[in-house]
Amino acid sequence: MIEDAAKKTIKILDQNGIVLNKNERNHIEVVDFGLNQLEKQGLQIIVYENNDRYCAKELVLFSNQTCPEHSHPNVGEEEGKMETFRCRAGKVWLYLEGESSERIQAKIPKGSEDYYTVFHEIELNPGDQFTIPPDTLHWFQAGEEGAIISEFSSTSRDEFDIFTDPSIQRV
Amino acid sequence: MIEDAAKKTIKILDQNGIVLNKNERNHIEVVDFGLNQLEKQGLQIIVYENNDRYCAKELVLFSNQTCPEHSHPNVGEEEGKMETFRCRAGKVWLYLEGESSERIQAKIPKGSEDYYTVFHEIELNPGDQFTIPPDTLHWFQAGEEGAIISEFSSTSRDEFDIFTDPSIQRV
Ligand SMILES: [Zn+2]
Ligand SMILES: [Zn+2]
Numbered sequence: 519m520i521e522d523a524a525k526k527t528i529k530i531l532d533q534n535g536i537v538l539n540k541n542e543r544n545h546i547e548v549v550d551f552g553l554n555q556l557e558k559q560g561l562q563i564i565v566y567e568n569n570d571r572y573c574a575k576e577l578v579l580f581s582n583q584t585c586p587e588h589s590h591p592n593v594g595e596e597e598g599k600m601e602t603f604r605c606r607a608g609k610v611w612l613y614l615e616g617e618s619s620e621r622i623q624a625k626i627p628k629g630s631e632d633y634y635t636v637f638h639e640i641e642l643n644p645g646d647q648f649t650i651p652p653d654t655l656h657w658f659q660a661g662e663e664g665a666i667i668s669e670f671s672s673t674s675r676d677e678f679d680i681f682t683d684p685s686i687q688r689v
Numbered sequence: 690m691i692e693d694a695a696k697k698t699i700k701i702l703d704q705n706g707i708v709l710n711k712n713e714r715n716h717i718e719v720v721d722f723g724l725n726q727l728e729k730q731g732l733q734i735i736v737y738e739n740n741d742r743y744c745a746k747e748l749v750l751f752s753n754q755t756c757p758e759h760s761h762p763n764v765g766e767e768e769g770k771m772e773t774f775r776c777r778a779g780k781v782w783l784y785l786e787g788e789s790s791e792r793i794q795a796k797i798p799k800g801s802e803d804y805y806t807v808f809h810e811i812e813l814n815p816g817d818q819f820t821i822p823p824d825t826l827h828w829f830q831a832g833e834e835g836a837i838i839s840e841f842s843s844t845s846r847d848e849f850d851i852f853t854d855p856s857i858q859r860v
Contacts, residue, residue: 535706537777537815566818567773567841572743574773574841602738602745606708645710647737670738670745670841 519556523548527562527578534607534666536576538564551586552687558627561585565674573674577603577667579610579660584627587613587634587657587682593675598652601671605642608665612640612648614656624659633683642667655682690727694719698733698749705778705837707747709735722757723858729798732756736845744845748774748838750781750831755798758784758805758828758853764846769823772842776813779836783811783819785827795830804854813838826853 524546531538547563550556562578579585590599603612611624616638623641626634636655640648642665650656652672679688695717702709718734721727733749750756761770774783782795787809794812797805807826811819813836821827823843850859 535778539816539818542816566775567820569771569820571768571771571843572773572841574745574775574839597742600740600742602743604737604745607706644708645713647710649738649740668745668839670743672742 520548523556523560523562523580526580527564530578530664530666531564531576536606536666542566549688551681551683552685553586553683555627557583559584559586559630568674570673573669573671575669575671575674577669579608579658579665579667581662581664582625582660583664584624584659585657586630586686587636587655588679588688589653589655591653591678591680593678597672598678599672599674600649600652601669602647602649603642603658604647604668604670605644606666606668607644608663609661610642610658610665610667611661612642612650612656612658614638614640614650615654630683633681635682691719694727694731694733694751697751698735701749701835701837702735702747707777707837713737720859722852723856724757724854726798728754730755730757730801739845741844744840744842746840746842746845748840750779750829750836750838752833752835753796753831754835755795755830756828757801757857758807758826759850759859760824760826762824762849762851764849768843769849770843770845771820771823772840773818773820774813774829775818775839775841776815777837777839778815779834780832781813781829781836781838782832783813783821783827783829785809785811785821786825801854804852806853
């Protein structure tokens with residue numbers, strides 16, 4: 519299952535002209551957040567670079583796949599992770615704190631309704647991007663056709679992420 | 690000339706499946722470094738994001754175009770800009786401080802030989818990347834077919850860049 523998802527990820531990137539090197543192909547991060555329903559709630563990640571100053575990743579979402587609601591809190595003196603999502607292909611609906619949109623386009627994963635609490639919608643199509651401030655709840659879902667997102671950010675420290683769903687284990 | 694270069698840049702990105710939004714299309718940075726020989730020494734830049742924590746750009750180089758030698762010095766207490774070059778298309782030869790390579794593949798721009806002083810060669814093909822440490826001299830040249838580089842970095846502060854060629858005006 520994880521291997522199938524990794525292969526599918528490589529294929530999607532390939533079809534969109536995004537080239538991975540051999541090491542990256544062998545280290546696709548397939549994340550099901552411990553929920554065991556990857557196709558509904560999950561995310562595929564290629565980490566290009568993560569150092570003590572900045573981070574860059576490619577995120578792949580399958581059709582209607584959702585990355586669950588979370589935030590990147592401040593840690594000690596350091597501000598939480600700040601991330602810019604740039605849509606490269608497909609469509610993404612991003613939700614964050616702020617005034618709720620009247621009607622949202624994403625479908626909240628069935629059985630997890632309690633763990634989606636922010637509904638300010640931003641739609642990202644190829645060439646669109648949005649920067650999520652630190653310490654701000656957010657979640658996102660791909661459209662029918664899936665999505666590729668380039669994530670540019672400050673240093674990634676996944677172990678500090680806070681998920682709304684208490685059953686989620688990220689690291 | 691500048692407008693032609695901007696159009697050519699958009700076309701190259703388009704042919705490689707990299708989508709720009711309207712605002713980006715209207716703000717391609719065409720940099721000739723004040724040398725007035727863009728095709729030989731120059732660089733085309735799309736700035737996706739530059740905030741006080743990180744920066745992300747797309748760099749486009751035409752056939753055999755060279756970005757002149759420079760460094761990103763430390764500024765006060767802050768370490769100089771650190772940058773990761775990821776080759777997306779074409780071929781790039783990157784040169785930096787360190788042991789000189791026996792024979793380099795790039796052709797040093799005629800008349801500017803004095804201003805190229807570091808010759809440790811790194812060849813980048815699609816999917817390859819390299820991180821340039823802060824405060825380190827470097828320059829780079831595209832192969833015959835040109836190149837697209839995704840640059841992930843700490844904050845960009847071009848006004849502090851130091852070029853080996855004293856006649857260069859970056860900002
Ligand atoms: Zn996040
Ligand atoms: Zn540089």
